[in-house]
Amino acid sequence: MLDELQELKDTSLRELEDIVDLDQLEEWRIEYLGSKGRLTQLMRGIGQLPPEERPEAGKVGNRVKNALQSAYNETTERLKREALEHALEADRVDVTLPGRLATLGRLHLSTQTLRQIYDIFAEMGFQVYRSPDVETDEYNFELLNIPKHHPARDMQDTFYIDEERLLRTHTSPGQIWAMREYYPEPIRVILPGMCYRYEQITARSEIMFHQVEGLAVGHNITMADLKGTLINFAQRMFGEDTRVRFRASYFPFTEPSAEMDVECFICDGEGCTVCKYTGWLEVLGSGMVHPQVLRNGGYDPAAYTGYAFGMGPERIAMLQHGIDDIRFFWNNDLRFLEQF
Ligand code: PHE
Numbered sequence: 564m565l566d567e568l569q570e571l572k573d574t575s576l577r578e579l580e581d582i583v584d585l586d587q588l589e590e591w592r593i594e595y596l597g598s599k600g601r602l603t604q605l606m607r608g609i610g611q612l613p614p615e616e617r618p619e620a621g622k623v624g625n626r627v628k629n630a631l632q633s634a635y636n637e638t639t640e641r642l643k644r645e646a647l648e649h650a651l652e653a654d655r656v657d658v659t660l661p662g663r664l665a666t667l668g669r670l671h672l673s674t675q676t677l678r679q680i681y682d683i684f685a686e687m688g689f690q691v692y693r694s695p696d697v698e699t700d701e702y703n704f705e706l707l708n709i710p711k712h713h714p715a716r717d718m719q720d721t722f723y724i725d726e727e728r729l730l731r732t733h734t735s736p737g738q739i740w741a742m743r744e745y746y747p748e749p750i751r752v753i754l755p756g757m758c759y760r761y762e763q764i765t766a767r768s769e770i771m772f773h774q775v776e777g778l779a780v781g782h783n784i785t786m787a788d789l790k791g792t793l794i795n796f797a798q799r800m801f802g803e804d805t806r807v808r809f810r811a812s813y814f815p816f817t818e819p820s821a822e823m824d825v826e827c828f829i830c831d832g833e834g835c836t837v838c839k840y841t842g843w844l845e846v847l848g849s850g851m852v853h854p855q856v857l858r859n860g861g862y863d864p865a866a867y868t869g870y871a872f873g874m875g876p877e878r879i880a881m882l883q884h885g886i887d888d889i890r891f892f893w894n895n896d897l898r899f900l901e902q903f
Contacts, residue, residue: 564605564612564620571595571602572627579634585642588635596631672884672903673773673892676876677755680775683799684753687792689777692752694737696759699727702736706859707816715815720761722770730759734776735816738852738871741778742860749781750869755876766888773876778852780862780869786819786851789870793849797825800879806832808843817850817871829885837882844882847874 575595582588595602606624609617670678681691709715722730737754754776762768779788790809797807805828809821824845827838834840849872854864862869877892884903891899 564608564616565623567605568620568623568627571605572630575602575631576634579638582638582642585639585646588638588642592635596628596635602628602631669901669903671892671900672880673876675903676880676883677773677775679800680874680876680879681753681755683796684777686799687751687795689751689753692737692741692754693756694734694740694754696731696757697724698729698731698736700729701727702739703729703731703733706739706856707735708853708855709815713815722759722761731756732760733758734774734873735871737776738778738816738856739860742780742857742862745780746861749779751779751781753777764890766890769877769889769893771893772878772889774873775876777849777872778869779871780852780857780860780867782867784868784870786870789821789849789851789872792870793823793847793872797823797846801825801828801883809849812848812850814848814850816853816856818853820848820850823847823849823872828883837885846879846882847872849873 575591578591582591592600594600597603602624606621606628609620609624612620685691703721704710704713704716721732724730734754734756737756741750741752741754755773757771758774759771760768762770764770777792779792794807797805806826808824810824812820812822814820822845824843826832827835827842827844829835829837830842832838832842834842838844849870852869852871857864857867857869877889880886881889
């Protein structure tokens with residue numbers, strides 16, 4: 564009996580050393596220490612021993628039991644500690660690795676171009692004036708001399724909200740807002756904002772785009788003021804040596820009207836794909852404010868004159884950066900946006 568107990572102790576403790584997880588440990592416990600386990604069964608046999616051997620056997624049996632129990636406890640602790648160490652090892656962080664750079668946001672190309680335009684006109688004394696994106700047919704068309712069924716409405720296909728309201732197709736309705744607010748003061752403002760047109764989206768046309776409108780109203784303002792202002796703008800925007808030309812044009816709300824071209828800054832006027840071999844790039848529409856429009860704004864055309872112009876910053880940015888597809892502007896592709 565004593566030998567058997569010793570033998571059981573030796574084998575069980577040896578097995579315990581090889582145990583690697585708590586499941587195996589539980590099997591071991593059932594095998595040796597469980598109520599039907601081997602030690603329990605062995606100790607039941609003590610009752611059949613001759614009486615003089617029983618006390619000794621009982622003592623040894625208890626000692627083995629205690630040894631196994633404390634070995635079991637220690638192993639439980641060991642396995643738990645090892646499991647924790649593994650988890651910590653798996654989560655290990657190398658604090659000496661260089662950190663990830665935080666990516667900085669940036670201004671959208673349109674915003675950058677708009678701000679360039681604001682800066683130039685601010686230096687010339689123009690204030691920024693905001694007018695609504697949602698307009699009435701009256702402000703967007705009627706008051707700008709574009710009556711219903713006027714062919715000029717075809718130039719600007721419109722998103723209508725209902726019979727009367729629409730998304731502005733250009734920033735020119737801001738002229739009326741500014742005049743009605745400032746009358747009878749002289750005016751010198753730029754009106755930047757988003758415009759909307761109901762068009763097929765292609766490389767050349769978007770359904771939304773910015774415009775920057777300019778408006779000056781006062782006494783004795785002439786076409787020479789318009790030209791001087793815009794030539795100066797072109798030179799600050801595109802370079803000191805930029806040559807410009809004015810082409811007669813037509814807008815219902817200006818008379819006379821002119822479009823301004825700048826000498827192609829890609830090829831210096833030699834002719835290239837950007838200027839379509841003309842040497843010139845069209846950058847804005849302009850003209851003297853039509854007398855009827857002045858009147859609609861509250862100003863007497865006998866006493867006041869004015870000029871107005873409108874340009875598209877996306878178009879300007881496309882020319883400046885050789886961007887050949889306007890859809891890049893609102894696609895939000897970082898590969899495009901991060902270049903500027
Ligand atoms: N509103 C015109 C357009 O959308 C541009 C323009 C503005 C022309 C002011 C003349 C004067 O094309």
